[in-house]
Amino acid sequence: MTADATVMRHISQRAQQREVVGFHGVPLPDHVNRHLSPISLSGGRPHEGFYPLTKITYEFKDHPFGEPKVAEDASKLDLKRALNYGPTEGFPQLLEFAKDLVLLTNKPGYSGWNVTLTNGSGDSLHKVFNLLLDPGDTVLLEAYTFVPTINTIGSWGGSPVPVPINFEDGGIDVDYLEQLLEGWFQGQYQEKPFPKVLYTIPTGQNPTGLSLKESKRERVYGLAKKYDFIIVEDDPYGYIQLGAFTDGVDNPFDDDTYDSARFVKERLLKSYIQYDSDGRVLRLETFSKVFAPGARLGFIVGHSELIRRIIDHSNISTKAPSGLSQVSVLSAIAHSGGARGWIEWCVKVSKVYTERKNVLIRTLLESEAYKKGYFKYNEADAGMFITIDLNLPEGDDHRLELEGLRYKAIEKGVEVVLGKNMAFTPEYAKSAKFIRLTLATASDNDELIEAARRLSQAVLSFFEQ
Amino acid sequence: MTADATVMRHISQRAQQREVVGFHGVPLPDHVNRHLSPISLSGGRPHEGFYPLTKITYEFKDHPFGEPKVAEDASKLDLKRALNYGPTEGFPQLLEFAKDLVLLTNKPGYSGWNVTLTNGSGDSLHKVFNLLLDPGDTVLLEAYTFVPTINTIGSWGGSPVPVPINFEDGGIDVDYLEQLLEGWFQGQYQEKPFPKVLYTIPTGQNPTGLSLKESKRERVYGLAKKYDFIIVEDDPYGYIQLGAFTDGVDNPFDDDTYDSARFVKERLLKSYIQYDSDGRVLRLETFSKVFAPGARLGFIVGHSELIRRIIDHSNISTKAPSGLSQVSVLSAIAHSGGARGWIEWCVKVSKVYTERKNVLIRTLLESEAYKKGYFKYNEADAGMFITIDLNLPEGDDHRLELEGLRYKAIEKGVEVVLGKNMAFTPEYAKSAKFIRLTLATASDNDELIEAARRLSQAVLSFFEQ
Numbered sequence: 001m002t003a004d005a006t007v008m009r010h011i012s013q014r015a016q017q018r019e020v021v022g023f024h025g026v027p028l029p030d031h032v033n034r035h036l037s038p039i040s041l042s043g044g045r046p047h048e049g050f051y052p053l054t055k056i057t058y059e060f061k062d063h064p065f066g067e068p069k070v071a072e073d074a075s076k077l078d079l080k081r082a083l084n085y086g087p088t089e090g091f092p093q094l095l096e097f098a099k100d101l102v103l104l105t106n107k108p109g110y111s112g113w114n115v116t117l118t119n120g121s122g123d124s125l126h127k128v129f130n131l132l133l134d135p136g137d138t139v140l141l142e143a144y145t146f147v148p149t150i151n152t153i154g155s156w157g158g159s160p161v162p163v164p165i166n167f168e169d170g171g172i173d174v175d176y177l178e179q180l181l182e183g184w185f186q187g188q189y190q191e192k193p194f195p196k197v198l199y200t201i202p203t204g205q206n207p208t209g210l211s212l213k214e215s216k217r218e219r220v221y222g223l224a225k226k227y228d229f230i231i232v233e234d235d236p237y238g239y240i241q242l243g244a245f246t247d248g249v250d251n252p253f254d255d256d257t258y259d260s261a262r263f264v265k266e267r268l269l270k271s272y273i274q275y276d277s278d279g280r281v282l283r284l285e286t287f288s289k290v291f292a293p294g295a296r297l298g299f300i301v302g303h304s305e306l307i308r309r310i311i312d313h314s315n316i317s318t319k320a321p322s323g324l325s326q327v328s329v330l331s332a333i334a335h336s337g338g339a340r341g342w343i344e345w346c347v348k349v350s351k352v353y354t355e356r357k358n359v360l361i362r363t364l365l366e367s368e369a370y371k372k373g374y375f376k377y378n379e380a381d382a383g384m385f386i387t388i389d390l391n392l393p394e395g396d397d398h399r400l401e402l403e404g405l406r407y408k409a410i411e412k413g414v415e416v417v418l419g420k421n422m423a424f425t426p427e428y429a430k431s432a433k434f435i436r437l438t439l440a441t442a443s444d445n446d447e448l449i450e451a452a453r454r455l456s457q458a459v460l461s462f463f464e465q
Numbered sequence: 466m467t468a469d470a471t472v473m474r475h476i477s478q479r480a481q482q483r484e485v486v487g488f489h490g491v492p493l494p495d496h497v498n499r500h501l502s503p504i505s506l507s508g509g510r511p512h513e514g515f516y517p518l519t520k521i522t523y524e525f526k527d528h529p530f531g532e533p534k535v536a537e538d539a540s541k542l543d544l545k546r547a548l549n550y551g552p553t554e555g556f557p558q559l560l561e562f563a564k565d566l567v568l569l570t571n572k573p574g575y576s577g578w579n580v581t582l583t584n585g586s587g588d589s590l591h592k593v594f595n596l597l598l599d600p601g602d603t604v605l606l607e608a609y610t611f612v613p614t615i616n617t618i619g620s621w622g623g624s625p626v627p628v629p630i631n632f633e634d635g636g637i638d639v640d641y642l643e644q645l646l647e648g649w650f651q652g653q654y655q656e657k658p659f660p661k662v663l664y665t666i667p668t669g670q671n672p673t674g675l676s677l678k679e680s681k682r683e684r685v686y687g688l689a690k691k692y693d694f695i696i697v698e699d700d701p702y703g704y705i706q707l708g709a710f711t712d713g714v715d716n717p718f719d720d721d722t723y724d725s726a727r728f729v730k731e732r733l734l735k736s737y738i739q740y741d742s743d744g745r746v747l748r749l750e751t752f753s754k755v756f757a758p759g760a761r762l763g764f765i766v767g768h769s770e771l772i773r774r775i776i777d778h779s780n781i782s783t784k785a786p787s788g789l790s791q792v793s794v795l796s797a798i799a800h801s802g803g804a805r806g807w808i809e810w811c812v813k814v815s816k817v818y819t820e821r822k823n824v825l826i827r828t829l830l831e832s833e834a835y836k837k838g839y840f841k842y843n844e845a846d847a848g849m850f851i852t853i854d855l856n857l858p859e860g861d862d863h864r865l866e867l868e869g870l871r872y873k874a875i876e877k878g879v880e881v882v883l884g885k886n887m888a889f890t891p892e893y894a895k896s897a898k899f900i901r902l903t904l905a906t907a908s909d910n911d912e913l914i915e916a917a918r919r920l921s922q923a924v925l926s927f928f929e930q
Contacts, residue, residue, distance in 0.1 A: 049530035294788025322787035323759025
């Protein structure tokens with residue numbers, strides 16, 4: 001009996017059927033020559049310059065009980081508590097911060113809400129869809145989205161249905177959504193159950209960087225109520241606000257312009273949970289984007305009964321998030337001065353992202369490719385991504401062509417994400433003419449400028465080959 | 466429409482059916498007067514004196530990119546990498562350590578094995594049972610075990626079947642197991658599918674503290690091969706070895722007695738994975754017991770194909786474990802001097818646990834309750850738990866009586882875990898006459914002595930009430 005035969009026979013149906021599909025395109029063919037010093041505008045890895053934490057020093061003992069005990073301090077989370085088993089939902093100190101932040105920024109429209117920490121938003125999504133989906137249940141999503149979510153939905157038996165994006169409105173096309181729901185049983189998805197969940201990234205949407213207008217949010221929430229579905233609001237990027245593109249040096253987040261109250265009032269759009277009256281919104285936040293992804297820490301805000309069941313799920317699986325992550329985030333929060341100070345850190349982060357957006361777009365607009373009309377840029381409102389649209393005919397299948405553009409970009413030394421790879425149906429993959437560029441990863445403006453030049457050359461070569 | 470009605474209607478069957486049952490007994494009745502300064506011999510929370518890490522110092526910046534970049538050092542895991550997104554299976558540096566440790570202590574009997582990190586053994590169990598179990602599948606377990614595992618098995622539809630413990634052999638009763646398997650289709654469980662998995666804690670078993678003899682391990686593995694089941698070997702406690710009880714001050718782990726090689730050779734029993742020839746053993750280790758539970762870090766060793774699928778599961782759920790946890794464990798490893806130094810730390814930990822075991826048992830044996838024959842102690846081989854047996858008649862249902870003993874213990878000021886609460890069938894809960902005591906939580910020997918005295922008084926009062 002070979003080892004392989006033995007192990008294969010014991011794998012559950014569930015594990016055999018699990019699909020994990022990435023979105024970074026197909027393997028490179030041999031004829032593509034990689035650049036020796038590529039710059040990444042793909043992925044969403046924030047450069048370490050964005051992390052508030054710069055240094056950690058550890059001290060160890062050489063024998064158990066060999067040194068004075070770890071000091072105790074009831075007022076905050078000390079190391080003794082952080083290192084031991086902790087509450088599954090997270091330490092009270094960090095839950096309190098999360099609630100403070102929610103109350104300052106996105107106060108739910110009803111009182112019976114609660115919060116639980118998770119191991120980041122990937123873990124949140126896994127638990128939220130476990131909570132909501134029975135096999136076969138329909139989930140609506142933006143037609144272009146963070147596609148790994150599809151794997152998670154699929155792992156619980158959910159069935160995704162795309163809703164197009166209205167670029168004018170900054171997000172999900174509400175008219176389309178209304179008609180889709182109204183005519184569900186006569187429409188193209190009539191064989192599927194009526195939708196149970198809308199998964200959406202309303203602010204700084206991935207990949208578009210758009211934020212849905214508040215008037216449209218109100219309408220979407222009204223549809224959720226009328227048609228009785230749950231809104232899963234994924235908001236990893238909302239605290240990174242982007243000023244409108246300017247050719248000059250204007251930056252709305254220049255020093256001392258925004259305190260936390262003004263930033264919240266003038267810049268942050270209302271969360272769906274602020275419209276919520278009956279506990280049908282689950283809001284997902286993360287510490288990945290403005291603290292550090294490696295902390296693997298996020299939280300979910302929602303109806304206390306739903307939160308209780310998510311904690312039950314954690315009880316039989318992950319248990320509590322890392323105490324070392326929690327104590328490091330709590331230290332950063334203490335350093336910044338609590339929830340208001342945390343928001344002011346977000347203003348500073350927004351300033352850098354806005355500057356990067358201006359630098360990247362400005363360089364693209366100066367290029368020959370732009371001047372020849374080969375692409376246009378899309379204004380992005382929030383988050384770490386912008387997109388540019390290639391000047392290709394409507395209605396055709398652009399998938400193969402765009403793969404060719406990607407090869408050219410790689411040869412010129414810049415990595416990008418093709419819009420087609422952020423679609424989860426062939427229909428939207430075919431028609432995608434955009435590419436996604438991240439502002440997060442470059443080490444400085446000069447690197448972004450170089451990346452933009454390389455990309456422009458790739459586009460030029462693509463259109464003039 | 467009330468909020469509660471809305472949310473309840475949207476909860477999946479899976480989430481509605483999830484059961485999370487703890488094992489710390491029923492709520493206290495009003496007539497029980499809690500002691501004002503209770504000492505815990507329940508739970509498994511190691512005292513902070515056991516953690517090698519004594520202090521963490523963080524440094525922060527006040528503006529993104531406002532200070533020199535985090536230093537880069539290709540030779541080990543630097544903060545820049547620890548704080549960003551990392552590989553789902555863990556950083557290569559920590560995987561390499563895990564493999565070094567496996568090779569030094571428990572080298573698998575075949576070559577195609579691999580390792581993945583997880584968020585601790587609770588997470589490992591969740592992923593392992595997801596991998597192996599289809600709804601209805603039968604899992605064999607020691608009749609007294611770490612009962613939260615039952616919740617995890619149940620969440621994937623598994624059905625647990627108890628196998629008794631043979632105290633002479635130090636673990637699972639192999640004769641019983643053989644007969645159970647041989648006569649499965651004529652036996653009491655004939656309605657259930659033939660067992661697919663044996664979940665076992667062969668070393669320092671929870672709750673008994675026993676370690677199964679190697680000759681019996683060989684027989685169990687032979688049965689796994691003959692009857693084609695998978696062995697899930699949970700080994701959180703194996704590196705904590707306990708010397709045999711002595712009334713004196715003898716401690717086999719006194720300074721400089723054991724280097725890592727001698728400790729491994731003379732003290733560690735063979736893992737099932739060392740007998741494995743065809744990839745049917747999944748071995749679970751954790752950093753919780755000899756580093757810190759709050760790290761939420763563990764790893765799984767097994768056939769590379771199974772490990773690949775577990776990583777796929779992590780890809781759609783937890784992603785990588787905390788980078789902050791990983792960098793802190795890596796620092797501790799570097800401080801101790803790699804895998805050999807790590808094992809030498811375990812020798813030092815074993816020394817303290819052995820001393821605690823001697824102190825606890827010695828105090829119990831000096832008590833009036835012991836001298837009157839009301840209980841006997843059981844020798845424990847490894848881990849953080851010992852048990853004592855109460856002198857109660859065989860064959861009766863002791864559940865209500867033992868709850869009464871627990872109330873007395875609480876009034877005297879000591880918390881214990883009743884054996885009945887570590888059974889998962891009424892049959893074994895009824896016949897349990899033992900209580901479990903942890904060596905891990907007390908701050909020093911004096912506290913253990915006081916706890917033992919209180920417990921003895923509670924036992925005396927229980928028998929002479």
